[in-house]
Amino acid sequence: MTTEAAIHVQGIQKSFKDLHVLQGVDFEVQAGTIFALLGSNGAGKTTLVRILSTLLKADGGTATVYGYDVAAKPGDVRESISLTGQFAAVDEVLTGRENLVLVARLRHLKNPGAIADELLARFSLTDAGDRKAATYSGGMRRRLDIAMSLIGNPPIIFLDEPTTGLDPQARIEVWQTVKKLAGQGTTVLLTTQYLDEAEQLADRIAILHKGTIIQNGTLAELKQLLPPAEVEYVEKQPSLEDVFLALVGETGETGETGDSGETATTDADTVSHGKELR
Incomplete structure (x- = not known):
């Protein structure tokens, strides 16, 4: 390079x-x-x-x-x-591991099975590696x-x-x-x-x-391309996405309300009335 x-x-x-x-x-x-x-x-x-x-x-x-x-x-x-x-x-007919092995073989790489296992672990897919991708x-x-x-x-x-x-x-x-x-x-x-x-x-x-x-x-x-915003204190209400993720967890693997076990609460936060890139 x-x-x-x-x-x-x-x-x-x-x-x-x-x-x-x-x-x-x-x-x-x-x-x-x-x-x-x-x-x-x-x-x-x-x-x-x-x-x-x-x-x-x-x-x-x-x-x-x-x-x-x-x-x-x-x-x-x-x-x-x-x-x-x-x-x-x-390929939804193949398992996750078989998809990875196939690509490794197409690239003529050595030890395609080991490559597949490493990537499954790296992407937190080891437990699903032997399931068909369709699932x-x-x-x-x-x-x-x-x-x-x-x-x-x-x-x-x-x-x-x-x-x-x-x-x-x-x-x-x-x-x-x-x-x-x-x-x-x-x-x-x-x-x-x-x-x-x-x-x-x-x-x-x-x-x-x-x-x-x-x-x-x-x-x-x-x-910085926009004019400075006027700042006021207002009550910040949780968004629907905040509520959804609090209820199901970010990965959807638990029914906890969040990492700390606390539910979303209303608090005071500083927000801007000016425009921003969101």
Whole structure:
């Protein structure tokens, strides 16, 4: 790996006939960080990921991934990345362990069984390893999908809207998995339309709108773009998500009201009447 950014994108353009999806996209992703590409449906997030993963050719501009030009050296790029799409690509007829073993064999790796067992333990799926993937919950299936993507230890992983359609518990499971990946040195480019997801996970956030990056920075930097907020003391009421997670637990494995056993309470909190990126 060179001293260059793990991902470098400059002036990327892509059109489909008269539809201009990307109109000069620029950004960099530093190694070992989580970079969120935030945008609404149709903003061009998936198109950009497909270009960076060599599945689609750009009409203009340049991009390098792990130091390799995506147009000139697509084979080297593919060896350096893993792509997890919007829908889990697991074989539901196979068990979780068999899915992992299959991918390890396709990558011609030694000891595929040991690799599968290590990943099952790493993603808290050991107890479910011998069950068919069809019996997995949405969060478990997505964790298995990400585990399959990590076989071969790719330094860069693309996650294209990984929590679409998941319930609150499953979303938290995926968030925890993504944080662990970055903590272990993996570079993560995450696309999402959920503002809270970008806020929870990303070291840097780029907002893609109408084919261009209209703003790029840390969460703190983006919040500074708005005027200072007026502060008042008001009673904070628990949200429905707070109530749901308090009742079922974050993993859904217990019926406890929370880690401390306490129920949600109403308290005074400082909130802002100004706008913020949420």
